[in-house]
Amino acid sequence: MGAEEQGSQKTEKVAPATGKLGVMVVGMGAVATTMIAGVEAVRKGLAKPIGSLTQMGTIRLGKRTDNTSPLIKDFVPLADLNDIVFTGWDIFKDNVYESASHAAVLDQKTLDLLKPFLETIKPLPAVFDQYYVKRLNGTHVKKGKNKRDLAEQLRADIKAFKKTVDRVVIIWAASTEIFIRPTAVHQSLEAFEKGLDNDDIAIAPSQIYAYAALSEGVPFANGAPNLTVDFPAMVELSKKNAAPICGKDFKTGQTMMKTVLAPAFKARMLGVSGWFSTNILGNRDGEVLDDPESFKTKEESKLGSLDYIFQPELYPDLYKDLYHKIRINYYPPRGDEKEAWDNIDIFGWLGYPMQIKVNFLCRDSILAAPIALDLVLFLDLAKRTPSLCSIGIQEWLSFYLKSPQSAPGLYPEHDLFIQSMKLKNTLRHIMGADLITHLGLEYYD
Numbered sequence: 001m002g003a004e005e006q007g008s009q010k011t012e013k014v015a016p017a018t019g020k021l022g023v024m025v026v027g028m029g030a031v032a033t034t035m036i037a038g039v040e041a042v043r044k045g046l047a048k049p050i051g052s053l054t055q056m057g058t059i060r061l062g063k064r065t066d067n068t069s070p071l072i073k074d075f076v077p078l079a080d081l082n083d084i085v086f087t088g089w090d091i092f093k094d095n096v097y098e099s100a101s102h103a104a105v106l107d108q109k110t111l112d113l114l115k116p117f118l119e120t121i122k123p124l125p126a127v128f129d130q131y132y133v134k135r136l137n138g139t140h141v142k143k144g145k146n147k148r149d150l151a152e153q154l155r156a157d158i159k160a161f162k163k164t165v166d167r168v169v170i171i172w173a174a175s176t177e178i179f180i181r182p183t184a185v186h187q188s189l190e191a192f193e194k195g196l197d198n199d200d201i202a203i204a205p206s207q208i209y210a211y212a213a214l215s216e217g218v219p220f221a222n223g224a225p226n227l228t229v230d231f232p233a234m235v236e237l238s239k240k241n242a243a244p245i246c247g248k249d250f251k252t253g254q255t256m257m258k259t260v261l262a263p264a265f266k267a268r269m270l271g272v273s274g275w276f277s278t279n280i281l282g283n284r285d286g287e288v289l290d291d292p293e294s295f296k297t298k299e300e301s302k303l304g305s306l307d308y309i310f311q312p313e314l315y316p317d318l319y320k321d322l323y324h325k326i327r328i329n330y331y332p333p334r335g336d337e338k339e340a341w342d343n344i345d346i347f348g349w350l351g352y353p354m355q356i357k358v359n360f361l362c363r364d365s366i367l368a369a370p371i372a373l374d375l376v377l378f379l380d381l382a383k384r385t386p387s388l389c390s391i392g393i394q395e396w397l398s399f400y401l402k403s404p405q406s407a408p409g410l411y412p413e414h415d416l417f418i419q420s421m422k423l424k425n426t427l428r429h430i431m432g433a434d435l436i437t438h439l440g441l442e443y444y445d
């Protein structure tokens, strides 16, 4: 599209998605391999990309009476699935076929059909330190004289991959690291780079990957709850090198349900006195989260949504005394087939109490894989969009994230439907289409 008038705005020049999109995944475990195998299954016509907004979603343009709702992928220039090339890093040597078989998310029959492709994807040696993920002991790991040296080795990996494709995006789908509070080292790029030289303990491996990506001008998404791109030094680097960022923590099962239900209670002015959430899961993620330090990172990420949605400072009578508790229990028999229970104590007219129970029998990686794919495709779009590529945080992607990053001083939007509207209006905006406000008075003129 050129600079033609369309609707009320000027269309900007979004660069087309020509050539190959290289996707580098940090952590080739359950989520990553389910995404990669899924993309290949879709490419081969074996399955449909269910759960992926970029592949199945439509976007309404103009009035309801216009009946114009193209597929999102036909409206904005997204990379075609056939043009995606995967690689990545892991602390174990297993190729994607072996790792997917170990994760046991997809059935072996499907994996065997895809085996010739999957076994060609072999992880590069990772940057890893057990101090940051206590339950894992990596064997396929880079050695370096300090964190700066490790970052340089990752940059060399990225540079080499760049030579084989046209564009690159990196996504963190590796294990959850221990809880780290931002320190002085995170406050500016200069301080962070000194920290890399001095092996600062507050710089975890995920931050080294993010630094390497952004230094190479490559967009970076954080699918885990770690402190990775959500601090000033990374935002600075992201803007400087026009490398869009987003995070953090894929919004998949229980939190997705929370960010659907809580806005409904608030919209109807129903009070909530308690929300107890518990989970059992038995995959490697569950094992890592069994460590209290990694659990703390996840807990913080999961806790935020209700407070932001309910705004207890605005509605003290309804939400001031809300008791919110989250448990995650490692229970090996379930593997990736997580079960989540929520007990919600609500109250209505004159304070009369009621209860709601939610029992979600989900599949963790089946929910996460399409999110990872969409984030990669949309970050690549952001990189090619003049008005998005240099703004740093891509808040319009908060739809996919449990603990979405937003500009300093701005509270994040957690309501799934506000997030969905924000995402679609961003797409309309960059393509010069009218934004949709749902006012609808024009139908009654």
Ligand SMILES: NC(=O)c1ccc[n+]([C@@H]2O[C@H](COP(=O)([O-])OP(=O)(O)OC[C@H]3O[C@@H](n4cnc5c(N)ncnc54)[C@H](O)[C@@H]3O)[C@@H](O)[C@H]2O)c1
Residues within 6 Å of the ligand: 026, 027, 028, 029, 030, 031, 032, 089, 090, 091, 092, 103, 126, 127, 128, 129, 133, 136, 172, 173, 174, 175, 176, 177, 205, 206, 223, 224, 225, 249, 250, 251, 252, 253, 283, 284, 285, 288, 363, 364, 365, 367, 368
């Ligand atoms: N599945 C979901 O629904 C969901 C939702 C939100 C967030 N997440 C997060 O996504 C991440 C991945 O989840 P998963 O179920 O695939 O876990 P997983 O344990 O199956 O895979 C993680 C992989 O990362 C590797 N790894 C760990 N540290 C690494 C490092 N420094 N560099 C390279 N590789 C490293 C591990 O060896 C493993 O193969 C986790 O942090 C999880 O909390 C998952």
